[in-house]
Amino acid sequence: MIFHTFTADETEALGRKLALQLKPNSIIALDGVLGAGKTVLTRGIARGLGIEGIIKSPTFTIICEYEGRLPLYHMDMYRISSDDEFEMTGGKELLTSGGVCVIEWSENIRESLPEDIINITIKVITPEEREIEIKGIEL
Ligand SMILES: Nc1ncnc2c1ncn2[C@@H]1O[C@H](COP(=O)(O)OP(=O)(O)OP(=O)(O)O)[C@@H](O)[C@H]1O
């Protein structure tokens, strides 16, 4: 499915809607250039899981954990480049720990991820417009 959003709020709302379909061990590979809106979408997912408060890119912490209807593990793989490194961050075992994993820059650890996951790609069309392609789940 392809969606077009024209504000950050619309992207957040899409994330909130998506969250309603998520189950234990759902994995979302979330890709798009710097500033595409990956964290905005993740904030929507968090809200949809009942998580309040600040959601920011886990750029330095690599993994942020939140308690919601399901635990949310928000990962930023920008600086990770191998399966070994992914394992060292603790991210690998979180994939099957019963929570929801949202993985920014998932292309860096593609070989560590199962085939059957949700793939989301955000393209920047204009400063405000985004094309968001969601594969592997129906909204
Ligand atoms: N339609 C839109 N959807 C999402 N964000 C938008 C949209 N229009 C403008 N923006 C702005 O784009 C920026 C997206 O930032 P965000 O931190 O979510 O990007 P990111 O993909 O996580 O980047 P990074 O790779 O640096 O973590 C925000 O400043 C947001 O307000």
Ligand SMILES: [Mg+2]
């Ligand atoms: Mg981000």
